Amino acid sequence: MxxxxxxxxxxxxxxxxxxxxxxxxxxxxxxxxxxxxxxxxxxxxxxxxxxxxxxxxxxxxxxxxxxxxTKEKLLLHGLRLLTERFTARTAARLAALPGEPGPRETVEALLLAALPSDEEGRVFHHVYTAYAVLAMADETLAEQPFLGDPDAAEEAVARLLARGQADGRIPAEVDARLEAVSLLAMSAGLGTSVLAGQRDVASAEAAVRYRLDRVFTGRTG
Amino acid sequence: MxxxxxxxxxxxxxxxxxxxxxxxxxxxxxxxxxxxxxxxxxxxxxxxxxxxxxxxxxxxxxxxxxxxxTKEKLLLHGLRLLTERFTARTAARLAALPGEPGPRETVEALLLAALPSDEEGRVFHHVYTAYAVLAMADETLAEQPFLGDPDAAEEAVARLLARGQADGRIPAEVDARLEAVSLLAMSAGLGTSVLAGQRDVASAEAAVRYRLDRVFTGRTG
DNA sequence: AGTTTCGTGATACGAACGTATCACGAACAT
DNA sequence: ATGTTCGTGATACGTTCGTATCACGAAACT
Missing domain, CATH: 1.10.10.60 (Homeodomain-like)
Incomplete structure (x- = not known):
């Protein structure tokens, strides 16, 4: 090609x-x-x-x-490229994890990848949120698959959390699905508030790590 | 007047x-x-x-x-009215809580008020997020006080969580500040995904309640 | 060689936008 | 009574937008 x-x-x-x-x-x-x-x-x-x-x-x-x-087609290609790039970026970050990463490291990498920590992340989060807002009033955009099936990420995180439970790192009473939903929503919300200038990246990352510390409370290793 | x-x-x-x-x-x-x-x-x-x-x-x-x-002035007034309305709406919801609401009920009401559950909530969340996205590229909007000091809500939630700790309903090792940040970010993120059509309101509310159940783990009463 | 197709530029067109101007009646001040 | 200010309508201006048209050189196919 x-x-x-x-x-x-x-x-x-x-x-x-x-x-x-x-x-x-x-x-x-x-x-x-x-x-x-x-x-x-x-x-x-x-x-x-x-x-x-x-x-x-x-x-x-x-x-x-x-x-x-037409402009509409350009915008749709834009959304597609954006999600492709983000998927690739996230995959690269996961691949770059040292050693044999456990569920905790993997989930953390996933959540941090969605934060606007570097320029690429800022571009992604800004433009992606802009698309999301457009989709709130534009039917054509709304039926577009956002992030290539939005609950692919949810599925991945839920699986990792379940693995953490199997390993005894996460208490059994945790609901992996709801926990995944809440973690991803938190990450998205943190990203928005960072870009809107309400919070700095460091505090957003701290919140992510704190939450993961709270979820992974079992024995490590 | x-x-x-x-x-x-x-x-x-x-x-x-x-x-x-x-x-x-x-x-x-x-x-x-x-x-x-x-x-x-x-x-x-x-x-x-x-x-x-x-x-x-x-x-x-x-x-x-x-x-x-000018249009800019109209937009600024719009943001101001929007946040005023939201503050009033939230206050009304809090006032409508039955009996003597504890920290759990109050925090839950705060978080659920930000979710687009009814038409008013949808309008608020949609337009507010649209303003936030505009602020990401517009300097004039960026320096506008969003939601009348964005961390007023953070402060309120953190205080309520601390009260929950004092009452023994929340474990002492919880960081009230970081927990408040993560709860509010989650609520905002959930709202966006609901409006973007990725999730329905019920599941968003379920996620909020689940998270609060996890935070409030101590004795009740 | 001739002809069709591709890639590209220059430019035009109609609509919609934010903003500005002109005009006029009704209310108030004196 | 009169003159000024206020609230409102109609309409116009200049720009920018997305889209469309015309033209032309270079490649490729026959």
Missing amino acids: VRLYHHVDRQTEEREQPMPRRVDHDRRRTEITEALLRAAHRRGLHAVGMRDVAAEAGVSLRLVQYYFD | VRLYHHVDRQTEEREQPMPRRVDHDRRRTEITEALLRAAHRRGLHAVGMRDVAAEAGVSLRLVQYYFD
């Missing part, structure tokens, strides 16, 4: 009749969508127009129209 | 030189601002224009301009 500007590399691909000739459409689309996300973070998603995206991507307005016919 | 349309009732008020003659400006302003909040809930805050507000309030565009010179 990778084709570059002037040199070819065509043989790696079977070509049906009408196919893009010279430039890699998917690559271009991604570049433009990334420009959308950057612009949305800087000026606010609501304030971003086709022309802003074009300028941010360094292309002409026509090109943005060419690759995404 | 109450002056009505055609009949006067002036004697209740001392009048300085240049004062509004016939209509109650504050009342009008409030009506228009309420129209803004309704329109913002229906179409999304970003999509609301001066003309929409005028139509929703049943007045002419000129009047909206007359009472709020």
